[in-house]
Amino acid sequence: MGNRFPWYLWCAVAAVTSAMIGAHWDISWHRSIGRDTFWTPAHIAIYLCGVLGGISSAYQILWTTFGKGPDAEASRDASVGIWGFRGPIGAFIMAWGGIAMLTSAPFDDWWHNAYGLDVRIISPPHTVLAMGLFSILLGSLLAVTGYMNRATGSTRRMAEWLYIYLGGMTLVNIGTFIMERIFTSAMHSGFYYRAIALAVPFYLIGLAVAPGVKWASTRIALVYMLFWAGINWILPLFPAEPKLGPVYHKVTHFVPSFFPLLLVVPGVAIDLILRAGRSWPRWKTALAAGLAFAALMLAVLWPLGSFMLTPWADNWFFYGKVADYRTGPNTYTMRRMFVPPEDGYYWNLLSSFAIAPFMAWIGLHFGHWLARVKR
Numbered sequence: 001m002g003n004r005f006p007w008y009l010w011c012a013v014a015a016v017t018s019a020m021i022g023a024h025w026d027i028s029w030h031r032s033i034g035r036d037t038f039w040t041p042a043h044i045a046i047y048l049c050g051v052l053g054g055i056s057s058a059y060q061i062l063w064t065t066f067g068k069g070p071d072a073e074a075s076r077d078a079s080v081g082i083w084g085f086r087g088p089i090g091a092f093i094m095a096w097g098g099i100a101m102l103t104s105a106p107f108d109d110w111w112h113n114a115y116g117l118d119v120r121i122i123s124p125p126h127t128v129l130a131m132g133l134f135s136i137l138l139g140s141l142l143a144v145t146g147y148m149n150r151a152t153g154s155t156r157r158m159a160e161w162l163y164i165y166l167g168g169m170t171l172v173n174i175g176t177f178i179m180e181r182i183f184t185s186a187m188h189s190g191f192y193y194r195a196i197a198l199a200v201p202f203y204l205i206g207l208a209v210a211p212g213v214k215w216a217s218t219r220i221a222l223v224y225m226l227f228w229a230g231i232n233w234i235l236p237l238f239p240a241e242p243k244l245g246p247v248y249h250k251v252t253h254f255v256p257s258f259f260p261l262l263l264v265v266p267g268v269a270i271d272l273i274l275r276a277g278r279s280w281p282r283w284k285t286a287l288a289a290g291l292a293f294a295a296l297m298l299a300v301l302w303p304l305g306s307f308m309l310t311p312w313a314d315n316w317f318f319y320g321k322v323a324d325y326r327t328g329p330n331t332y333t334m335r336r337m338f339v340p341p342e343d344g345y346y347w348n349l350l351s352s353f354a355i356a357p358f359m360a361w362i363g364l365h366f367g368h369w370l371a372r373v374k375r
Contacts, residue, residue: 009147011056012094012140013162016169019049019101019133023176024231024257031255031324034244038109046129050101053136057094060143061087089373090142097135104129130177137173141166142373145210149374160213167207167216168223174199175228175261184258184320185332185339187305190348193298196261197352201293202363204263205270205286209367217274221267225260232256232319242325249334251325259308259318266296286364290357298352309336 022045029042064075064087079086108125144166148159175182181195208217235254242251269292277285307313313320323333332339342348 006147008056008059009140009144009159009162011052011059012090012136012143013165015049015052015056015094016137016140016166018045018052019136020169020172020176020227021231022046022049023133023173024228025235025254027176027179028235028254028256029240031326032240032242032251032253034242034325038105043105046133047101047105049133049136050098053094053101053139054098057087057091057098057139060091061085061095064088064091088143088146090139090144090146092139093142094136094139097132097137097139100132100135101129102132104132130173133173137166137170141170142370145370146373149211149371156212160210163207163210163213164216164219165223167203167220168227170203170207171200171220171224171263172227174203175224179257182258182261184305184308185337187301187308188338189342190345190352191342193294193301193352194348194355196297197294197355198359200261200263201290201356201359202366204267204293204363205274205289205360206363206365206367206370208267208270208274209364209371211371215271217270218264218267221263224263228257228260232259233316236316236319247325248328249323249325255322255324256319258322259304259320261297262300262304265300266293269293269296282364282368283361286361287357289364290360291353293360294353294356298349305338309338 022042026040026042026046029040062085064079065085067075076086080089080092082092104125107128111125141163144159144162148156148163151159178195178199182192186192204217204221207220210216233256235256238254239252240254270289273285273289273292277288280288308318308320310320321333321336323331327333
C-alpha cells in the first residue's frame, strides 16, 4: 500500500460534507424564505453529494476492476465482486446512494409542484433523498474503515481522523432526520427522549468499537456538536426574508435550528465503559452503555431545556428563541413554554431506558463487524 492517501476517499468525505451543509442550509431556507425555486444553492450543495459520491465510487470500482500494476492487484485482492466488477463494498453502496439522491431530485420538484410547500421534513421525496444520503455516508464509512484496517503508519492515522469525522457526520444526519421530534419546546416530553434513544446509541456506541481508535465515542460526539453548532452560528450572519405567505413572524436573516444535543457527555461515559468492559459479555456492555446513555441524556438535556426557554439563551451562542416566518404568536416557541405531556408520557420516558440498551446491543454487533471490514 502506497504512502499517499487515496484522493477518492477525500472525494467521498467532501460529498458527505456537502450534503450535511446543504441539508441544514435547505431547512433554514424553507424556514426563512420558503421554497421559491428548485435551483437554490442549498439544493445544489445537497445534490453535489450524489455527484461526488458517484465520481468517487465509479473511480474506485473501475480502477479496481481494470487497473494495471501492483497497486491495482492489491486493490483487487481487497475487494468484492458484483456483476463482473470489483471494488470495495463501500464503493458499491455509495454508487447506489448517488443514484438514489439524483433520482429524488425530479421527484422532489414534482412533489412541490403538485402539493406545494413541505409541511414536514420526512416527505416521500425527502425519504428517498435521505436513503441515498445515508447510503453514501455508510459507503464512505466502510471505504475509510476498510482502508484504515489495512493501513499502517501515517496513512492509518489519517484514516482514523476521517473515520471520526464521518462518524460525526453520521450523527448529524440522524439528528437532522429526527429534527421534528427533538425541538426545544419538547425537551420535557417523553417522546423527545424516546426518539433520541431509538436513533443515537446504535451509532454512538457501535462506531466507538473501532480497533485502535482512542476515545472514539467522545471525538465523534464532539465532531457532531461542533459541526451542528457551527452551521447554526454561520447561517444567521446572512440576510433572508420570506417570499411566501402567510408571514406570522418577521425574519431578516437565515433561521438556525436548535442547539445540538450534548452527546459528548454520554460519549465520555461510553468510552470509559468500553475500556473497562473489554472482557465483559456483549450484552453486559450494551446494558451498561445504554443505561448510561439514557440516564445522562435525561440528566443534561432536561435542565438545558429549562435554560433554553429563558431570555438568557437569546444570544448568538445558544440561539434559544428562534422562530421561522410561519411561527405564530400563540405557539409554544413564542410563549416560551414546553408542549404539554403527551398521552403515554411516562411510558415514553421510561421506555427510553429499555430502548437505549437494546439499540446499543445491536450497535455493538455492527461495530464489531465494522472493525473486521477490510474490503
